[in-house]
Amino acid sequence: MQKDLTHGEPVKQPVLLVEGVSYYYGEKQALDDVSFKVYPGRVTALLGPNGAGKTTLFSLITRLFDAPTGNIEIDGLSPSKVGSRALGPLGVVFQQPTLDLDLTVRQNLRYFASLRGLKRKEADERMARALDALDMKERIGEKVRSLNGGHRRRVEIARAILHDPSLLLLDEPTIGLDNPTRMAIVAHIHNLARESNIGVLWATHLFDEIEPEDDLLVLNRGRIVARGLAKAVVAETGAKDLGDAFKRLTDTAEEGVAA
Amino acid sequence: MSAIHLARAFNGIVSREMFRFLQQRERFLAALVRPLIWLVVFAAGFRAALGVNIQPPYETYITYQVYITPGLLAMIQLFNGMQSSLSMVYDREMGSMRVLLTTPLPRWFLLFSRLFGSVIVSLFQVYAFLGVAYLFGVEMPPIGYLTVMPALILAGMMFGALGMLISSTIKQLENFAGVMNFVIFPMFFASSALYPLWKMKEGSEILYEICIWNPFTYAVELIRFALYAQVNWQALGIVAGCALVFLALSVWAYDPSRGIQQRKAGAGAAA
Numbered sequence: 001m002q003k004d005l006t007h008g009e010p011v012k013q014p015v016l017l018v019e020g021v022s023y024y025y026g027e028k029q030a031l032d033d034v035s036f037k038v039y040p041g042r043v044t045a046l047l048g049p050n051g052a053g054k055t056t057l058f059s060l061i062t063r064l065f066d067a068p069t070g071n072i073e074i075d076g077l078s079p080s081k082v083g084s085r086a087l088g089p090l091g092v093v094f095q096q097p098t099l100d101l102d103l104t105v106r107q108n109l110r111y112f113a114s115l116r117g118l119k120r121k122e123a124d125e126r127m128a129r130a131l132d133a134l135d136m137k138e139r140i141g142e143k144v145r146s147l148n149g150g151h152r153r154r155v156e157i158a159r160a161i162l163h164d165p166s167l168l169l170l171d172e173p174t175i176g177l178d179n180p181t182r183m184a185i186v187a188h189i190h191n192l193a194r195e196s197n198i199g200v201l202w203a204t205h206l207f208d209e210i211e212p213e214d215d216l217l218v219l220n221r222g223r224i225v226a227r228g229l230a231k232a233v234v235a236e237t238g239a240k241d242l243g244d245a246f247k248r249l250t251d252t253a254e255e256g257v258a259a
Numbered sequence: 260m261s262a263i264h265l266a267r268a269f270n271g272i273v274s275r276e277m278f279r280f281l282q283q284r285e286r287f288l289a290a291l292v293r294p295l296i297w298l299v300v301f302a303a304g305f306r307a308a309l310g311v312n313i314q315p316p317y318e319t320y321i322t323y324q325v326y327i328t329p330g331l332l333a334m335i336q337l338f339n340g341m342q343s344s345l346s347m348v349y350d351r352e353m354g355s356m357r358v359l360l361t362t363p364l365p366r367w368f369l370l371f372s373r374l375f376g377s378v379i380v381s382l383f384q385v386y387a388f389l390g391v392a393y394l395f396g397v398e399m400p401p402i403g404y405l406t407v408m409p410a411l412i413l414a415g416m417m418f419g420a421l422g423m424l425i426s427s428t429i430k431q432l433e434n435f436a437g438v439m440n441f442v443i444f445p446m447f448f449a450s451s452a453l454y455p456l457w458k459m460k461e462g463s464e465i466l467y468e469i470c471i472w473n474p475f476t477y478a479v480e481l482i483r484f485a486l487y488a489q490v491n492w493q494a495l496g497i498v499a500g501c502a503l504v505f506l507a508l509s510v511w512a513y514d515p516s517r518g519i520q521q522r523k524a525g526a527g528a529a530a
Contacts, residue, residue, distance in 0.1 A: 062357070062360075062361040063360075063361065064357065064360060064361065083365065084362070084363050084364055084365060084366065085363050086363070087361055087362065087363040088363040090361065090363075092357075092358075092361055094354055094357055094358075096353070096354035096357075097353070097354060098353070098354035098355045098357055098358050099355070100275070100279070100355055102278075102279060102282045102283075103275070103278055103279070103282075107275075107278055110271070111271050111272075111274070111275045112358065113271075114267045114268055114270060114271025114272075114274075115268050115271055115272070115358075115359070115362040115364065116264075116362065116363075117261070117263065117264030117267050117268065118267070119267075159358075
């Protein structure tokens with residue numbers, strides 16, 4: 001099931017290109033010849049059980065460490081060739097919370113804005129817009145420590161889009177959140193992709209976070225075992241829903257959670 | 260990436276270190292109390308027992324409190340350097356280090372900025388201690404309070420870079436306390452902080468050799484001379500050289516293609 005993800009639409013330049021990437025931890029292979037593209041305005045769900053290689057893939061894309069084989073390009077720039085400059089168009093929400101708990105929401109966002117080279121005034125305007133869109137504007141002066149998990153996640157999403165990225169990476173951003181909060185974040189990200197033309201790569205193992213029209217990559221034991229529109233993957237596996245398709249593709253039904 | 264971008268990022272990283280320090284009043288208090296105990300209790304007791312002869316940069320007899328003050332200043336900076344590396348390990352475990360390392364800026368620049376932020380924090384602690392020490396009768400030449408600043412910056416860079424290097428090798432936050440004690444106390448005791456080297460030589464030739472190879476000794480001497488508006492060139496060369504070597508090794512350790520980070524990531528990141 002090796003397909004391109006353009007669905008017959010005019011071919012756009014991908015915001016993320018991953019070609020033939022393999023990775024080993026010592027003798028253990030974490031990624032095996034992984035290739036895919038993420039297009040602007042599209043949400044690409046990266047679905048895989050625990051240990052499939054999702055976090056390793058994210059670490060390579062974000063250049064926490066370099067990919068020894070294959071090629072990764074963000075908006076046409078390869079981090080292994082041009083270094084950290086390639087990370088400019090990238091916004092990331094990591095699986096692990098990464099806000100400074102002892103600083104306020106404003107201080108956290110200003111810190112990030114400064115790392116992205118934004119002017120104070122411009123940063124403050126963008127902060128207000130991003131937090132407003134996530135119903136967090138009123139909490140800007142509060143210390144992150146006083147926010148609940150869902151609100152912290154919203155601040156992290158606001159932070160990730162502060163510099164108008166063209167590619168947004170989300171590594172299981174809804175882990176530990178209640179259902180209404182999760183679904184609100186899912187809806188917000190889908191709107192964001194459509195309205196701001198951002199390409200989104202969303203790693204998850206929760207089936208209900210994936211919409212039928214999303215692009216889907218199923219990663220299992222370091223290999224991509226299926227790709228295409230989510231609804232097409234379900235249809236082609238002859239499954240009754242995504243959970244069933246995932247089970248057929250990975251034989252690890254218990255790993256995926258239809259929360 | 261423009262010079263303005265670099266300047267804004269530098270300002271942001273240094274400001275964050277300052278904000279965090281201001282949130283941690285206990286850390287500031289500990290930074291003052293620790294050397295103060297050495298100054299008020301330890302040095303007062305030794306004052307009568309230990310004679311310090313006239314040796315550069317001193318031109319007259321000095322009290323033992325005056326003698327150990329440069330060592331205590333270096334101790335504040337060493338503790339601060341280690342504390343900063345502890346905070347790097349914490350940031351790495353908590354994930355906020357990833358935010359820093361995934362920005363479109365050179366890694367050496369990010370690490371240097373972070374290091375410089377921690378040096379600025381150490382300067383606040385050092386000058387606060389000098390103020391308190393003054394109240395206890397430890398006076399330096401007025402110009403010394405100014406001329407010591409470059410020496411403090413350089414020594415702070417060396418300790419901060421050492422801490423950064425150590426942080427790259429620490430796998431878990433829990434291991435850090437042991438490592439701190441293993442580094443701080445041997446460095447402090449086996450140096451010229453508490454006794455002049457000639458006195459050390461009288462006591463033990465081996466200990467004297469250890470002191471000679473200990474970079475902390477040179478940081479102390481650099482600060483001691485700078486407090487009297489003098490330069491100890493040997494100390495300056497060694498401290499600057501060590502700072503460069505430690506920083507280069509830290510940048511290597513945090514490099515995405517060669518460093519220690521990815522080996523360490525192996526266990527957890529395979530997920």
